[in-house]
Amino acid sequence: MKKLLLSFIVIALISLSVTAQEKSDDFKKWQARFRVITIIPDVSDDIDGANVDVSTAVVPELDFTYFFTKNWAAELILGTAKHDVDVDLGGGIDLGHVWLLPPTLNLQYHFNGTAVKPYLGAGINYTIFYGVDEGDVAGMDYDNAVGFSMQAGLDYDLNEKWFLNLDIKKLLLKTDVKVDTGEGILPVEVDINPLIIGVGVGMRF
16 A cells, blocks of 8 residues: 555656646645544554554644646645543553644645546655643553555635535554553554544635
């Protein structure tokens, strides 16, 4: 999957270099969107006989998109979310909560021609873990991590400036966690891999 994403990005960059001479003064190069997103983690871990659970979160999200051509664009996505964490070891153990800040940069292809404008994207993100609460254990330490992003969505034009947006992203994200049980450090590799569904409004400028 990672090789497929990297191949997509390389091919897209080559295409961009070929089309870079396209006339660019007859379309708006910038747009911004405000979305409300639901983040649904798909969690797995490497602890035998245990299940780590990371809660779903609903938060605002802001993104900025720059169009190189009418079809090719780069989108920077900004948002942060708080997730509760626990582990089932035959009984629930509260691992507190953690905040995630995952700025994501996607390269996108936009299909134009009608009021409904679908797009596809892929890229990378860097997730920063902060604001950690340890819950029932002595300590929790999350490693910041690089992940991959896949995206599909559509814009629906209300007029030349304003539009509605529906967006779905999948982040391939994992982190190494060190849990201080009070009797020693337990290293855990956790795949978070959230599905992110968002709706919102956008503006071209």
